[in-house]
Amino acid sequence: MTDESKDDVLLFEQDYPRQCFLRKKISLTVPMCILLIGIFLSSAFIVSVISFYWSNGVICYAKDTEQNKLEQPTPRPIYYSRPRRSVPVKKANLPCMDIGCCSNLNPAAPWRQNRLPTNLYPVEYQLMLELFHLNEENDEYSGTVDIVIEVESPTYDIILHGDLLYSDVIVSRRSSPDDVLMDVNCMFSYPNTQMLVIHLTEELKVGYTYDVRISFFRALNVHGTGLFESQFNKDQFGFAQSRMLLTHFEPVHAREAFPCFDEPGFKAKFQLTVRHENNTKIISNWDEEESFNDETWIQTEFQTVPPIPTALIAFAVIFTDDFSNKSVEVFHPVTNRPIQINLWARKPFFENENGVYVDEPLTMLKDILTALLNVFQDIQIPIVPNKIDVLAVPEYPSDAVSHWGLLVFTEYALLHNHMTTSEIEHERIALLIAKELAEQWYGNSISFQWWTDLWLQEAIVNYLKYHVVHAAYPTWNIHDQYAVEELLPAMFDDGMSTSHPILKSVNTPAEIDQLFDSIETTKATAILRMADYYMEKSTGIANSTLYNIVSFYHDREFGYLIPDEILSKYRIGSWSGVDFFDRWLYQSNFPKIFIRFIQNASDGTNVLYFRQTRYLTAHMYENDLYPPETNPFGYVWYVPITCRFGNESNNFQLTRTFYLDREAMNVSFGTVYYNYFYCNTDFAGYYLIDYTNENWEALSGELLNNNTQLLEIDRANLINNAFLGAQTTEESYSIVREITQYLLRTPYTGLLSWQALSYHVNRMLNVLEYESVYGVVQKYFQLVVRNHYDTNEVSLWDASGSPSQHILKYIIIQLACRVQLNECIDKATSLWYDAYPLLEVGMTNHSLPAHTREVVYRTHFQNTYNDSEWMSIETDFHKFFDLQERYRLLEAMTQSRQPWHLYQFFYEDAEENEDRDVDILEVLSLLARNPVGRELAWLYYRRHWTKLQEDYGRTNQRLGQLLIDITATFEDEFHELELIDFLASTPGVDANVDARFWALERANMNFWWIVDNSEDMAASFDLET
Template sequence: MDGFRNKKKQYQGKRKMIFWVIVCVSGIWLADVLGKDYRLPTAIKPEYYDLEIITYISEDSYSFSGRVMIKVKCLEETNQIILHSKNLTIHKSKVIVQDTLEKKSFKPTNIDFDEEKDFLIITVGNNLLTSQSYNLFIAYDGILDDNLDGYYKSSYYNSNTNKTEWMAVTQFEATSARKAFPCFDEPAMKAIFKISLGRPAEYTTISNMPLIKSDPSPSQPGGMIDHYAVTPPMSTYLIAFIVSKFVYKQSEPTPNNITFRIYTRQDAIEQADFAKEVGPKALSYFENYFKVKYALPKQDMIAIPDFSAGAMENWGLITYRETLLLFDNMTTSEISKYSIANVICHELAHQWFGNLVTMKWWTDLWLNEGFATQMAAIATHGLFPEWNTLDYDTVINVLSVFSLDSLKTSHPISVPVQDPKQIGEIFDIISYKKGSFLLRMLIHFLGEETFKKGITRYLNKHAFNNAQQDDLWAALTKQAHMDGSLYDQMTVKEIMDTWTLQTGYPVLNVVRNYACNTALVMQERFLYDNFNSKSNETKTCWWVPITLMSERNLQLNNTQPRKWLTCPCGIDLMHEMPNKDEWVLFNVNISALYRINYDELNWRLLINALQNNFYNIPVLNRVQLIDDSAALAWTGKLKYDIHFNILSYLVKESDFLPWRAAISNFDTFEKLFRRTSSYGILKTFIRNLLKPIYGRVGGYETKTTLNIVEESRFQSIITMWGCNYKVSGCIEDSKSLFNQWQTNSSDNKIPKDLRGINYCVVLRNGGESEWNYLWSQYQKSNNPAEKQVILVSLGCSRDIWMLVRYLEWSISSDSGIRKQDIGSIFTTVASNEIGYYVVKHFLYQKLPDIYNYLGSSTKRISRVFMSIALQIVENSELNEFKQFLSANKAILEDSAQTIRQAIETAEIQVEWFKRNNRTIIESLKQLNKKINRIKL
């Protein structure tokens, strides 16, 4: 045991060294980590806020005034109180510090601002004494802008009053509470809040807690001031308040007697019924799952017309983009219905993970977002088992993670951050989807009951406080040892630190010895950039839970680890392999985050199984075989012949998820080849694979099924690709349905789940008449989901002048396009083969204008740079792209991480295309002949 402990200490030291070397080599955060300290000093701690904000909404003024009293405790003797404030006008003459013990008030000797760090620095004459409490009084003013951040204004058209209505909304995550009131704007600086909101008499307000009373406002003639109940201890980024003329629907009280309301603009209130049904059920589901009661007396959810995020989990007052809360049974698709349910579950999961227990610092953001993502998948499946969405969520997560985390410019899940600009960049696939998938991996190797009990232990211990990932590992380890789910000499921390403190994931190289029935299993980090890898790169190692099955031992659902690949060794010899004529398959149901590269004979055995009896291989493993073979072939570790032979079985495949994985890889080839002379050969290959499945699930006829969500996805994606590749009259059918709608706009017979596909196909193959008609429908629609479908579809046009006009409209305040939608417009246009050139030129010419329009930020359009990068195959394009990004480095500062990933992606593609272009085409020519011979 002592030897084990010594090895463990040696490994932990090596693990930390590896982590920091990876961070340094990647260059991701190093300069800022070692640079200026943006964190608040720890000498002063807030305990209580008494906050009053008076909001002015009129044609003459969109502003607010506030006063805040913050009770603070001095932890270390100091003569300064340093807190956050940004874009606020502080009335220095009204700043007062009061000694709570002696009831003595005094003015500061100096008040200063550090604008780079958003620090408000209040200096006093005599030192504040350790363990003593003080009251800090500050009066200030602020402006309601329209940048969708902090405390801002939003508007909407009210058909009942025939005019534009205005409202004031908050969005504080991650560091924008300081734009609404001076505060200690860090997650660990929890305090109790008493909030009062002044408003014009014709408006109403809501906040985190229930309304206690309303009084006439002494500082706002004719106005009222609403007083709210005191909150439990909470972080500033979770505070929320809204001034509006919204109405609500109220659900029946939950079994725990929680009041549940859905707020919307008056025109949309009938679209609140689905959320009104799902919200209370999800809340009760989590109470039962966590065995911890929801902590507040009420839960409000509100649909905001202008909202930058998808949704925000403010405690007791969750804010949503309209498309992710409102559902209209006649026009909103079933796929959108799933998205609404999933996002509601995600935000309600945050009421425990993030709100009740909050990460100490943004380094552990994944404790919020990874948990909420995984718990949303579990809860959505629990509430709607007929949708069977758990496997879908798994596939979407793992495909996204496999892709992004194969870049050197990815980052660890638990990543050091300091500058607020960095914090925004880690709200990404790694924090959300990799975090979620690793929790799923934990559930598989610990068992769900151990996981649930460990989570309950963690929540109870840290309720109303802050925690970090080591606290979670400790709770799960203790529970696992009690339950016998983990060997006593193993800890969750030792296993999981290799997954959360390192960038990337492993590929297992499995080489079978067919004479001895053994297999040598070796791990290494998987990287797309295999062309430029250096032998002296830092070696990494993961604790990998090994599960496997074979042709005569079909353990389809056994995801308990057969053994562990441990560190620092990372290599093992496995015995009891199957006979030489049987295939072996690792990672049953993708229960852990790794790829697998087999020896060539085992690959050939798996290809034979797919082509003759593919149902013996679990559907999730068919997904992995498709995606792993594509990725390994990309890096040169596998022959493209093997990958394409795996794809050829798809002419028989009738399950959605393998097709989803295949089409994800088709899309990569499509973007790389469509502007080359070889594209026709690729088109023939993809069309040959699509024809059989299009006949079974494609087209516009309604399919009768028990699982309407999965079948809607399947029909939608196959119809889109069928139309793109001109299969079976798909384009003609699309035009016919659209023309019928144009003739009679009150009767849209296009199936609601296929409208986005139909609109895009028609615009790709139509002209100005169709575009203008669809734009007019966007302007008329009162359904946010339908508006979003139209908005994205408008980017499918191939007419250059219309695309340029569309981009210009997107950054014009009088076009009717909301700022929240600009990113999706740019990304959609850029994904279009003509739009690729249009968006590039538009960005190259107008990036400063876009930056200014978006409130001195490019974060909202950052995804467009990856959309462009994914289509670059020539050195000249790459150099042009890099020069543009370099010239605009200052403007792109808040998108720096995404830019680095886009550049790396483009560099890899240029090198890959140079090496593989001809090989790919020759392989596809042979396979086109073979597929035509396969008996369906």
């Protein structure tokens, strides 16, 4: 019998008498009652006397000094009802808590390293917490954690993570018939690495199992990490408030809640027991096992979770009066095992005068989980627990975080009503749900061993999210949306010298926090997508990535993600999967491929010439964080390229794939010559193509002639290629004008083309708004969008059409109003007055179709001088439980061009009334999009930097992202110098260091982009030429 099975028998044997006792019927006589009362009173008197004398006891401190125990904070006594493994009893005395009183310490001092030593591994946690905070408004909690550990190599030290205060520690070796108590020499914390060291006088030996019990206490966190309290309003006016307790342990914050081995490579079983008030409810990863009630509290015990990293443990304590839940069942397609999805949200979202906001997300959760179960239907063991709790909360550090069996979303990111939510918002919510659910397989059941492998997990779940959303909603054509919604912004960011490789050194908590950016997620997904596409080109095997994901899972349930094992299954041309991926994972940025036909005059033969170079949009080469001499591959990638060649108009005669694995190469075409070609078919490659001017002209002609072999995604690729090429001085914006002609000649209805154009035009105009060339650029794009707008003006603003048509309508009217097309502004103003009477009284069921609302609200407030309307909405927008509508109104108000409105809203409302569900960081980010509000946001950010860190925490990545948002449109020397001065006077901290580099480079890039390209833009977009 194994140790584990012995433990199970022991637990059962200990539990059995208590279960039998609860079933007994007991009859008490009067004398027996009198006897029992006497025994009780005598016991109480004896306990009181003992407590009085014990309170004067002493505890051991460094250098053997004695202090009265009453002077130290005392945790609540921990009450156990669940049978636990027997631990030898000793008086609760804390060992010496100073490194100076330790004897025979390891001279290597492994606690000084950023990573835990690997001589010990946890097998199981049993965590007991007392959380009496919601009613008592107490910010301190206490608990005890029992950790079962196994020894890989002999050691005197138990080193784990912990950022708490401790009241007791017991270490014992499992033995028969009785466990053996180990003597603790000392116990100390090392703050620099947040490690806790328990130093023993006797060596821990290989082959033995040890139990560690640590009693601890600490205050609740205030910055949204570890275990923290979140406050929210119970009404729209902020008169009544309530609270809830939440956890956010990802990536390295479990150590702030309880002592643990807080690294992803230390997976262990986990069992949670919590005592909480009887008017509260606790939800956690796994099903509730049982609960015990008292008059004022409940003890809830949860089933044991399979081996899991500490970052994925989660629980929440909520008032039962505040929250309701609604459930739906999903069934495994093979085993028919039911899985219950429970959606928890505040009660007003279940029913109010504007509708219900839980039904749509619950349906999405059901549809998407069904699609995921179909993908993994061959895996019939219960990976997903019998229940998945989905909790919607007012505020959380991220839009959503997936824990095994418990998903936490912000209300805005999840709750919605179909009637008031646009198709773009529907797709955004569905993709977010799909990503969090996909992590139940890759991320929770299978997890990575260290943070350097985060990229593959993110790539896999991003790949899966598009696959399953397409399976659930095939009419959305969601696969194509990846290119224009995620890939375009990621390529722009990755083109800067402050970008970084996907794989880089990661050791400290700050470096781990910095991993969560578009490079680790979107770029990693793009590389996986490219490998999948060219795997099919090379082998004829379609959907190889999906097959690899599922087949790897068969052998690794509850195990670790092993990148090389997955990547080795790919073969792209003659390249192995590992060789191919290494060139993309270890190098920042991406290649730009120059391609042209070269004719040999002497013999009449032709070669196709390829040359790859590193693409950079920025002009700060002297501050390159990853110069070529430090690059293991010298900025030479393995680049698969599929091209189509043609001589005749409206037709390609040849399609061929090439494999570029050196800086330059020639491919012989013999005597065959083609007038033009298009490369990077289906926008599958993560690179740009550098065409000659003649080839650009030919491709423009093919677009004008509507060459059907140029698919919609190819056209979006060409638009992106032209804009990014012109971002540098190597190409002209005349190519952008040339390649966009097909959009204005006829009312073109291809969605992806307009989305690609909208992204780049909005980005350009946001920076140029402060420059004289703005008017020239604006007028050209008015011309581009006018024909489509004028032809379809009536239908653009109505509710007819498919989901894709609704998105196209939104793109057109947003772009038309952005470039100040008068017809669009007039229409938005007239529609505003149709909606305003109902908005004024807090109603959202007015006549405006969902896809028009954002444009109408924002455009009206940008162009109106009606103070009473602005003040009315500013006063009442808090009343909206429709969060999509509330956000639209908030965004619209912050885009007012009247500075006194912005000042009043920010300083007299948002800042002074944060308790009214107003997110200060969100308001500052929205203000930064406004040419008038940008200066207000920048001034506040600089003057209140210290306060922002105190309020939101040094590790909060939103502070760094806010700096990027505010400075994104800095375009002159004055603002760049202000930024440099601010950065010099406020050193970067923790997770915000990289954001400072990004902000500085973008400001510098904008400045030199305008200096170098203004004349070219003026000439290229001038309608007189």
